[in-house]
Amino acid sequence: MKxxxxxxxAAWRQARxxxxxxxxxxxxxxxxxxxxxxxxxxxERARAENERVVLSVFVNPTQFNDPADLAKYPRTLAEDVALxxxxxxxxxxxxxxxxxxxxxxxxxxxxxxxxELEGAHRPGHFDGVLTVVLKLLNLVQxxxxxxxxxxxxxxxxxxxxxxxxxxxxAIVACPTVREEDxxxxxxxxxxxxxxxxxxxxxxPRLLRAATPEAAAQALRDxxxxxxxxxxxxxxxxxxxxxxxxxxxDNVRL
Ligand code: PAF
Numbered sequence: 001m002k003x004x005x006x007x008x009x010a011a012w013r014q015a016r017x018x019x020x021x022x023x024x025x026x027x028x029x030x031x032x033x034x035x036x037x038x039x040x041x042x043x044e045r046a047r048a049e050n051e052r053v054v055l056s057v058f059v060n061p062t063q064f065n066d067p068a069d070l071a072k073y074p075r076t077l078a079e080d081v082a083l084x085x086x087x088x089x090x091x092x093x094x095x096x097x098x099x100x101x102x103x104x105x106x107x108x109x110x111x112x113x114x115x116e117l118e119g120a121h122r123p124g125h126f127d128g129v130l131t132v133v134l135k136l137l138n139l140v141q142x143x144x145x146x147x148x149x150x151x152x153x154x155x156x157x158x159x160x161x162x163x164x165x166x167x168x169x170a171i172v173a174c175p176t177v178r179e180e181d182x183x184x185x186x187x188x189x190x191x192x193x194x195x196x197x198x199x200x201x202x203x204p205r206l207l208r209a210a211t212p213e214a215a216a217q218a219l220r221d222x223x224x225x226x227x228x229x230x231x232x233x234x235x236x237x238x239x240x241x242x243x244x245x246x247x248x249d250n251v252r253l
Contacts, residue, residue, distance in 0.1 A: 003055065003088040005081060009098045012139060015090065024051040028142030028169075030133060033057040033093075034074040034187035035083045038177040042146040043087040045174055054140050055080075055088040061096050062104050063128030074187060092140065099135060107131040110157055117237060118153050118248065121227045129154055130161050137162075142169050150176040150184045152237055152250045176249075178204070184249045196243035199223060207238045207251050 006012040015021075027046030031039055035057075046053045057080050064070035081091055107127050113119075114126035137145060147155045159171050177185045181201035192200055202222050207229065209215035216229040219240055227239035227246070237250040 003084050003091045005091045012092050025143040027053045028140045028145040030056045030136050032059045033080045034076050035080045036185045038185035041177050046146050047087050053088045054090045055084050057093040060132040063125050065122045144170045144172050146172045191245045193243050204249050
């Protein structure tokens with residue numbers, strides 16, 4: 001069945017309070033759109049575990065520290081809704097001014113883990129992520145929310161926020177979905193030129209070198225500009241640039 005589409009916060013809140021949701025479990029998949037097979041896997045899991053599935057499509061301006069990156073972010077709502085057909089029951093796609101009536105005067109800040117790795121290279125990024133996730137969780141009131149392990153640091157920070165603020169929602173981590181050649185699925189992959197796309201497949205393989213230092217060197221030798229390679233909790237994380245596109249990934253050691 002085609003999902004219902006909501007473009008305004010008011011219409012969404014009215015639907016959420018209605019009979020369709022009464023007494024039902026709700027799975028939530030928050031996204032910025034440009035959906036791919038990784039998002040489909042989140043939606044499928046949510047579909048299997050809940051009576052209703054809400055997909056949000058919102059390119060969140062506060063998590064972009066680079067305005068050019070925000071401008072270039074693909075916006076493909078019609079295709080996203082088509083991909084969600086039969087999986088999501090509802091799609092929530094609000095405009096930025098409705099999500100930020102306070103003009104971002106109120107925000108969620110985590111003071112430790114959000115400052116390293118991605119946070120060190122993208123100042124303010126996780127304030128934007130945590131703030132919008134909190135707003136979305138308040139609006140959707142899901143039983144379970146689904147996040148991909150590819151964004152490992154984001155997943156850890158969202159879990160931390162849900163625990164710290166006693167939010168009544170389970171966070172479900174889903175394994176990274178990869179292309180046949182090993183590259184992690186990402187909305188950014190479509191911005192890689194064909195030659196860079198072929199080279200990008202080496203990223204997860206080189207990340208598995210004996211040490212983080214060896215991995216960083218192997219990546220540089222293969223033509224990647226390396227932001228960081230680091231280990232946390234038995235996971236090796238990396239961020240690189242290739243042909244003007246920034247890629248992140250992680251592998252369990
Ligand atoms: O992972 C993403 O797509 C975004 O960071 C999220 C969680 C939807 C918040 O905008």
